[in-house]
Amino acid sequence: MTRGAAPIPAFSTSDLTIEYPPHGASGAFVAVHGLTLRLEPGEVLGLLGQSGSGKSTLARVLSGAAFTGRGGGDVRPQITGGEATVQGYRMRGIRRRKLSRLTFGVGHLAQDAAATLPSTLTVAEIVAEPVLDRDRRYDRAELETLVATMVDSVRLPLTVLTKFPYELSNGQRQRVALARALVFGPALLIADEPTAGVDATVRDAVVDLLGELQRERAFSALVISSDLNVLRRVADRIAVLHQGILVGLGTIDEVFDDPRHPYVAGLAAALLGDPASDEDENDDDEYDYESEPGEHVSEN
Numbered sequence: 097m098t099r100g101a102a103p104i105p106a107f108s109t110s111d112l113t114i115e116y117p118p119h120g121a122s123g124a125f126v127a128v129h130g131l132t133l134r135l136e137p138g139e140v141l142g143l144l145g146q147s148g149s150g151k152s153t154l155a156r157v158l159s160g161a162a163f164t165g166r167g168g169g170d171v172r173p174q175i176t177g178g179e180a181t182v183q184g185y186r187m188r189g190i191r192r193r194k195l196s197r198l199t200f201g202v203g204h205l206a207q208d209a210a211a212t213l214p215s216t217l218t219v220a221e222i223v224a225e226p227v228l229d230r231d232r233r234y235d236r237a238e239l240e241t242l243v244a245t246m247v248d249s250v251r252l253p254l255t256v257l258t259k260f261p262y263e264l265s266n267g268q269r270q271r272v273a274l275a276r277a278l279v280f281g282p283a284l285l286i287a288d289e290p291t292a293g294v295d296a297t298v299r300d301a302v303v304d305l306l307g308e309l310q311r312e313r314a315f316s317a318l319v320i321s322s323d324l325n326v327l328r329r330v331a332d333r334i335a336v337l338h339q340g341i342l343v344g345l346g347t348i349d350e351v352f353d354d355p356r357h358p359y360v361a362g363l364a365a366a367l368l369g370d371p372a373s374d375e376d377e378n379d380d381d382e383y384d385y386e387s388e389p390g391e392h393v394s395e396n
């Protein structure tokens with residue numbers, strides 16, 4: 097970086113539209129519409145939205161997973177409008193070589209990462225796998241140290257190194273998935289529902305661990321959650337997606353104190369325990385509320 101130049105954002109999107117192409121009997125589906133968003137280096141941005149609002153689709157595009165074909169099924173989302181730039185790489189039409197460099201610097205904790213850890217590998221092999229996938233000849237002694245450091249950094253005892261995923265609790269599996277996502281020391285972590293499937297009793301501990309690691313390792317992070325309590329613990333700002341559209345952006349207080357969209361107003365009212373939030377006060381023919389707003393925001 098040149099002295100005086102503005103820092104390169106961890107990612108930025110400009111009028112980004114992401115679409116699933118037609119497949120089988122299904123037509124094309126636009127999952128993210130005209131999104132303009134920026135994550136500064138070292139910042140933690142929370143992404144909030146109800147199921148189907150486009151959060152994971154955005155995560156798959158920004159992490160590069162959409163283009164490597166790893167996870168998320170056969171139908172890959174495509175950028176059909178605007179641009180997304182991640183760590184300085186333009187994602188639209190990104191070539192394989194650049195994608196490989198990009199994914200080295202971007203950790204992706206996929207929504208199902210903890211539940212889909214390879215069942216036949218030990219924890220040590222699981223954390224080492226991304227390294228060996230890139231370089232089969234990586235020095236084994238160095239790798240052993242790296243793996244032990246990663247496992248220790250997610251506050252797991254080294255005795256887990258020889259265990260298989262089925263021998264661990266959900267919370268421990270999530271920590272292993274996190275260690276694996278951070279193994280290259282990425283500058284950006286994209287964590288999709290990091291507490292999904294984790295027992296309520298240890299959920300806060302997993303979120304707090306994420307916050308501690310972010311501060312220790314100084315990475316930027318996009319943390320996706322439909323649970324506001326999770327985002328309150330880690331995020332500097334939040335972005336709210338509704339049906340693929342950005343409907344709120346700012347600190348949690350800024351977003352909910354001055355809701356600019358009926359969906360956010362509904363969430364804000366639900367947070368305040370306003371019974372009117374379920375009635376016509378926020379009715380707007382343009383928007384379709386299939387669910388109770390409070391359902392997606394947990395303050396427990």
Ligand SMILES: Nc1ncnc2c1ncn2[C@@H]1O[C@H](COP(=O)(O)OP(=O)(O)OP(=O)(O)O)[C@@H](O)[C@H]1O
Pocket residue numbers: 116125127145146147148149150151152153154168169171172207322
């Ligand atoms: N492979 C696919 N083909 C077509 N449409 C898809 C595909 N995957 C997701 N979608 C659609 O894109 C929209 C956004 O899905 P996405 O998974 O990004 O939402 P989300 O906010 O992450 O939801 P959740 O919290 O349930 O994971 C949904 O309407 C979904 O049905």
